Amino acid sequence: MPTKTSNPPQQDANSSQCAIMFADVCGSSSLYKALGNHAAEFKIRQLLVRVTSLIEQHQGLLIKTLGDEVMVRFDSAQHALDAAKAIQLSMAAQGGSLQLRIGISFGSVLLKQGDAFGDTVNDAAFVAQIARAEEIILTQPFVSALPTSKAKLCKEFDRVALKGDGEKSVIYRLQWQAEKSVGQATQVMSLIQTTQQFHKHSLRLASDQGDAIIAPEETPFHLGRATSNQLQLESNFASRDHCHILYRRGKFVLIDHSTNGTYVTPAGQREIYLRREELPLEGRGDISLGCPAQQSPLILSYHFSN
Known part of the structure; x- marks a missing residue:
């Protein structure tokens, strides 16, 4: 580079x-x-x-x-x-x-x-x-x-x-890749329809250091060590501006932009490592900032509600 x-x-x-x-x-x-x-x-x-x-x-x-x-x-x-x-x-x-x-x-x-x-x-x-x-x-x-x-x-x-x-x-x-045409053109759902369908969705985050309930209109929701984040979390492994959560078409999506990455463990599944990547948060699971959950002093639980 x-x-x-x-x-x-x-x-x-x-x-x-x-x-x-x-x-x-x-x-x-x-x-x-x-x-x-x-x-x-x-x-x-x-x-x-x-x-x-x-x-x-x-x-x-x-x-x-x-x-x-x-x-x-x-x-x-x-x-x-x-x-x-x-x-x-x-x-x-x-x-x-x-x-x-x-x-x-x-x-x-x-x-x-x-x-x-x-x-x-x-x-x-x-x-x-x-x-x-x-x-x-x-x-x-x-x-x-x-x-x-x-x-x-x-x-x-x-x-x-x-x-x-x-x-x-x-x-x-x-978006440079043209969408392949198969049969009739896809009918696109309007933003109003999408909002009406998913307006009751929320994402709950819980940890020893603080809780938050995130509504779609409250995103992007930022997490990290800096006081400017909506949820400030103290961990030596976390970045000042570690990650944020967006709401896209009925899903809360975690986007990592940290130094050490983010570890997400959906309930009943293996731990997933993200670094400058994103992942939808569905159902329940745990989030660890900067290191695997087994080594982390801070575990953040999430619960998607509809």
């Missing part, structure tokens, strides 16, 4: 509003072990040539290649979005063991001697590392720079503290 860049002196540098994309190859380590250094390097280089070609077709400019990762600049947020989607669609059509994860941001960038510097570059690199294989993760400034028709394809994914920023920002995930 590129380290946070320090801005060079502004002399001989031009400031420009643009989109910065990082596209990183996933699965390269196992490929090197399976094929050997030369064969694996050749296959990855072929993939990056194909990616670069798609970038150029969408008016992108390759800034540099960093190992298995490319850094790209676009003058238009829409061109960057279209390029990212085209890349992932091409990868999916080709199949194979290699996949890409992509992160994009938009904003003021310092351009000097063919390179780019600044917070926008750092933010794009940061969200690229959050992305999993086949994902396209976007910052709030990038989504705001898109036309409305394109912005609608971007769904809220998480709230994170970007590098060097103490406050959390919303990040988004692009």
Whole structure:
């Protein structure tokens, strides 16, 4: 992952509003072990040539290649979005063991001697590392720079503290995979219908350090050591802003964004480890922040009620 860049002196540098994309190859380590250094390097280089070609077709400019990762600049947020989607669609059509994860941001960038510097570059690199294989993760400034028709394809994914920023920002995930058509079109339930159907739902959290009953309209509901959380929990294993709970279409969903992860044990099932992942909380179960339940000084029980 590129380290946070320090801005060079502004002399001989031009400031420009643009989109910065990082596209990183996933699965390269196992490929090197399976094929050997030369064969694996050749296959990855072929993939990056194909990616670069798609970038150029969408008016992108390759800034540099960093190992298995490319850094790209676009003058238009829409061109960057279209390029990212085209890349992932091409990868999916080709199949194979290699996949890409992509992160994009938009904003003021310092351009000097063919390179780019600044917070926008750092933010794009940061969200690229959050992305999993086949994902396209976007910052709030990038989504705001898109036309409305394109912005609608971007769904809220998480709230994170970007590098060097103490406050959390919303990040988004692009829904690039077209829904397969089978028979007649799916009838979509309206938000009003959904709300009416599930308005009685609630989630109860209980621990030695405090209880809470969460209604759908009270989410996102944050948990962690910081006093700013709705439920403050003291544990050396927990992060200050450890996780939060959202309500989506009749389900309470736990989203982890911590350092050590979250362990969830649904009643009668095995313990599940989450790190920058999410899980619906259904029925009853236990939550441990930062370490497995057997090692935890703090167990949080949950009970979903409808």
